[in-house]
Amino acid sequence: MRIKKHPILTWDKGKKVKFFFEDKELEGYQTETIAAALHASGIKEMRESEEMHRPRGLFCAIGNCSSCLMIVNGEPNVRVCVTKLQEGMRVQRQLGKGELQR
Amino acid sequence: MKNVDIAIVGGGPAGLCAAITAADLGAKVILVEQDDALGGQLVKQTHMFFGSEKQHAGTRGIDIGTMLVEQVESNPNIEIMLNATAMGYYPDGVLGINQEENFIKIKPLKMILATGASERMIAFPNNDLPGVFGAGAVQTLMNVYGIKPGKRVLMVGAGNIGLIVSYQLLQAGVEVAAIVEGSPNIGGYLVHASKIRRLGVPVLTSHTILEALGDREVTGAVIAKLDEKWNIIKGTEQTVVVDTICLAVGLTPLTELIDQGGGKLAYIRELSGYVPIHNQELESTVSGIYVAGDLAGVEEASSAMVEGKLAGAVAAKALGYKPKAAEQIIEEAHQELFDLRSGPVGAGIRAGISKLQEVRQRC
Numbered sequence: 001m002r003i004k005k006h007p008i009l010t011w012d013k014g015k016k017v018k019f020f021f022e023d024k025e026l027e028g029y030q031t032e033t034i035a036a037a038l039h040a041s042g043i044k045e046m047r048e049s050e051e052m053h054r055p056r057g058l059f060c061a062i063g064n065c066s067s068c069l070m071i072v073n074g075e076p077n078v079r080v081c082v083t084k085l086q087e088g089m090r091v092q093r094q095l096g097k098g099e100l101q102r
Numbered sequence: 103m104k105n106v107d108i109a110i111v112g113g114g115p116a117g118l119c120a121a122i123t124a125a126d127l128g129a130k131v132i133l134v135e136q137d138d139a140l141g142g143q144l145v146k147q148t149h150m151f152f153g154s155e156k157q158h159a160g161t162r163g164i165d166i167g168t169m170l171v172e173q174v175e176s177n178p179n180i181e182i183m184l185n186a187t188a189m190g191y192y193p194d195g196v197l198g199i200n201q202e203e204n205f206i207k208i209k210p211l212k213m214i215l216a217t218g219a220s221e222r223m224i225a226f227p228n229n230d231l232p233g234v235f236g237a238g239a240v241q242t243l244m245n246v247y248g249i250k251p252g253k254r255v256l257m258v259g260a261g262n263i264g265l266i267v268s269y270q271l272l273q274a275g276v277e278v279a280a281i282v283e284g285s286p287n288i289g290g291y292l293v294h295a296s297k298i299r300r301l302g303v304p305v306l307t308s309h310t311i312l313e314a315l316g317d318r319e320v321t322g323a324v325i326a327k328l329d330e331k332w333n334i335i336k337g338t339e340q341t342v343v344v345d346t347i348c349l350a351v352g353l354t355p356l357t358e359l360i361d362q363g364g365g366k367l368a369y370i371r372e373l374s375g376y377v378p379i380h381n382q383e384l385e386s387t388v389s390g391i392y393v394a395g396d397l398a399g400v401e402e403a404s405s406a407m408v409e410g411k412l413a414g415a416v417a418a419k420a421l422g423y424k425p426k427a428a429e430q431i432i433e434e435a436h437q438e439l440f441d442l443r444s445g446p447v448g449a450g451i452r453a454g455i456s457k458l459q460e461v462r463q464r465c
């Protein structure tokens with residue numbers, strides 16, 4: 001889902017990194033958000049709502065709407081639209097509220 | 103605790119211009135931005151701006167952003183805080199900031215809030231499915247990160263944002279199935295609409311989205327025609343096969359911080375929702391806290407820049423920095439705002455502002 005050719009823009013993506021989505025190993029770039037890297041791999045479902053277990057994805061992409069909360073390296077409620085990707089990150093769908101690590 | 107003359111929250115066009123103006127007049131400024139870069143909405147706007155020349159019309163939004171950011175970065179009176187979210191403003195005059203897990207306290211003499219706006223949602227079944235995006239999110243994915251939101255898109259809303267983002271989708275190689283617009287008229291500039299139509303995208307006025315289809319993700323949408331009273335005309339329902347629905351149905355001011363800080367709000371439809379009540383010099387109902395840009399009423403980057411300049415000059419003047427020069431900037435800014443809001447395009451904003459002044463008299 002990456003744009004190959006664009007009439008006015010180019011992207012300086014920097015270093016490629018590997019990360020995990022559930023059990024899958026994926027690639028992305030350090031300069032992009034977790035949400036961007038997931039969309040580049042065609043993954044749109046980020047979490048399930050608390051009561052109705054409805055799938056939820058990215059909506060505002062600027063950290064305002066809380067639609068894209070995921071579990072990152074064990075920590076729940078991470079807004080993946082404003083959190084940058086890092087080498088080796090473990091990203092999981094969040095089901096419901098998510099529990100804090102002790 | 104950090105002490106400073108003016109704290110500015112939000113590094114979009116309004117906050118940047120406020121910082122530059124106040125710092126040029128001699129005030130010490132801290133600019134607080136939650137993102138890891140300055141620029142606000144400008145960083146994703148690849149189109150040439152409309153508006154007047156004074157506000158850089160004809161230049162791409164991203165280039166205006168870069169220019170303002172350079173001015174801010176090279177100004178010794180401005181301290182920039184990135185990845186820093188302003189969390190709350192307390193009665194003792196302290197602004198609390200969360201920056202990378204640290205809680206930082208700033209005590210400014212004056213404060214300018216320029217937090218911008220957030221995207222609106224509209225009600226229809228399945229509007230929460232992955233694949234339903236706000237127009238800003240689609241722009242961010244495409245123009246900031248070079249990623250397509252999907253393969254085929256239904257755009258909802260034919261205002262300038264809907265038209266511009268549709269064009270940007272086509273530039274990125276994404277198909278746009280159609281643009282639906284509830285009102286019988288296209289809200290955005292006709293030049294944009296003609297450009298889209300020439301590229302084969304139907305702009306369906308008096309049409310709306312009835313529901314999104316799909317189980318875990320969007321696989322389509324049902325649209326239908328509306329009569330003059332916005333009732334659905336039975337039998338006109340049709341299904342479009344898309345994997346993405348993009349909502350360009352407007353923005354609403356991001357008022358949490360000013361609200362929490364004690365500023366009174368008023369609902370003014372023409373300014374796009376609840377806005378902080380403020381006077382002509384942009385001071386909110388809390389003395390010494392000013393508002394600028396989309397927060398003060400959703401308008402455009404051009405007016406956001408001028409409001410930023412106005413707020414910056416008013417705050418610096420109140421602190422005694424170069425009052426004569428500040429006064430001149432204030433007069434210029436009022437004139438520029440007057441010009442930007444003149445003519446038929448500004449009618450809504452003018453009505454909103456006069457309603458706001460009425461509300462202010464009463465409180």
Ligand SMILES: Cc1cc2nc3c(=O)[nH]c(=O)nc-3n(C[C@H](O)[C@H](O)[C@H](O)COP(=O)(O)OP(=O)(O)OC[C@H]3O[C@@H](n4cnc5c(N)ncnc54)[C@H](O)[C@@H]3O)c2cc1C
Nearest residue numbers: 112114115116136142143187188217218395396402403404
């Ligand atoms: C698709 C599209 C096309 C457009 N085209 C044009 C055009 O051609 N011409 C034109 O004039 N205008 C255009 N606009 C409108 C213009 O982009 C906005 O009006 C303008 O960006 C508003 O500026 P602002 O500084 O008020 O807010 P923003 O640009 O939204 O900036 C607000 C900033 O505040 C930060 N922030 C928010 N809350 C906090 C907090 N608590 N702590 C720290 N930081 C915070 C945000 O991260 C953001 O960076 C367009 C908008 C869109 C979406």
